Amino acid sequence: MSAQPAVASTNDHGIDDLATLLDRQRAAFTARGEPSGFRERRDALRRFEDALVARRTDIAAAISADFGGRAPQESMLELFVVLDDLRHARGRLKRWMRPRRVSANWQFLPSRARLMPQPLGVVGVIGAFNYPVMTALSPAVGALAAGNHVMIKPSERTPKTSALIAEIVAGVFAPEEVGVVVGDDAVAEQFSKLPFDHLVFTGSTRVGKLIMRDAAEHLVPVTLELGGKSPAIVGPGYDLKHAAETIVQTKLLNAGQTCVTGDYALVADGDRDAFLEHARAAIRRFYPSLVDNPDYGRVLMARDWERLDAWVREAGDGGATVEQFNPAREDCNSGNGVFPPTLVSGAPDDIRLSREEIFGPVLPVATYRTLDDAIAQVNRGERPLALYFFSRRRADVDRVLRRTIAGGVSINGCGYHAIQHNLPFGGVGASGIGAYHGRSGFERFSHMKPVLFQSRLTKAGALLQPPFGAMAAWVLGFMLHNRPRRERF
Structure with a gap:
């Protein structure tokens, strides 16, 4: 054009x-x-x-x-x-x-x-x-x-x-x-x-x-x-099947090209294998085929497809476990824009997949030892556009809400906080300015133009007119100290 x-x-x-x-x-x-x-x-x-x-x-x-x-x-x-x-x-x-x-x-x-x-x-x-x-x-x-x-x-x-x-x-x-x-x-x-x-x-x-x-x-x-790296934290004891299905469904919507999607998942050390198994099952059930499946989205720009491919390869070369899902064994390439759903576990912290917003159908799964450790991992990065926490424990929910800063939050779900009429949608810090x-x-x-209709009975201004005398000293003393007192100059 x-x-x-x-x-x-x-x-x-x-x-x-x-x-x-x-x-x-x-x-x-x-x-x-x-x-x-x-x-x-x-x-x-x-x-x-x-x-x-x-x-x-x-x-x-x-x-x-x-x-x-x-x-x-x-x-x-x-x-x-x-x-x-x-x-x-x-x-x-x-x-x-x-x-x-x-x-x-x-x-x-x-x-x-x-x-x-x-x-x-x-x-x-x-x-x-x-x-x-x-x-x-x-x-x-x-x-x-x-x-x-x-x-x-x-x-x-x-x-x-x-x-x-x-x-x-x-x-x-x-x-x-x-x-x-x-x-x-x-x-x-x-x-x-x-x-x-x-x-x-x-x-x-x-x-x-x-x-x-x-x-x-x-x-x-x-x-x-x-945007940013919006975390999806699965709290201890939460239903791993529900969490995995919800995170995967949102992550793969529009081929991952959603600013409020969960960029990565954080699960407790002992829950990682079970979470991954549920995530695998959800992907296979949602998308039995890719190229010929009208329900599976395309990565719009070829350069983004190639970027995702390079980042996933870098993760594999760095020792991460990479799982790509292409059940029908179709040809997925930058030409047709189909990038296979991908799970990455054990990724090093210094690779691009771990540091930058992914914006594609790739879900890294990281682990934490304690909930405080998970909060610290989130707070080490820039403030995300969204944060997701899955937990039925009120104390844990309150702790995450108090100790993290994000543009918006969903508890036990992903994404829908961003379209609520009475919840402003916007980021904070690197994830945005302002909300609507x-x-x-x-x-x-x-x-929102401020207007004051001043009453003729209001005497504050009249009592502070020059030449300043004893009355002005008493008025200012009352205003400054919120009790009768003469202010001395």
């Missing part, structure tokens, strides 16, 4: 420049005079939902074509997240938009205080290839609910899906409201340098650093949804 962006537009004259589109969106936002109202936002969300539902099979087909095969069930699950966000926002929008009463400091009573939600202006969204619909549109839902105009740059790695997103959006919104920019890496780089009022990026930590650097040029606030979903997304893309 050319570096020149193509922009989804209903405008007859077309738009061929990113800055021009941003200027048009900002001008349209300013021309409103005041933010859009409840009915306008609610109707926009409903029309967007209807359009996505009407094109749901087209969306699944486009994603499958981009990946060289992906189960429509996985694509529908991805679409569900966006639709669920739309429905949740629409049903609660009126409540979210209301100014919120907060308490004024007691020294200023009977003054009243409010938080007044206002849109930021124009929000930019850069999506990722692994879930091209969800990562491009889910942040846009929060931005639209907050009353912003939105520019979306879907992943250049999924061109058919990106083109379809552009088509759907253009059928619902004028480009001054929501515009979709499609193009290659050069277009994405231009996009990240625009002076948005807020920028959302989903992708790797490496690219996230570049996005943040570009955004800093214009002091653009960012929400970065990155539900009300958290509305507030993330709003300015």
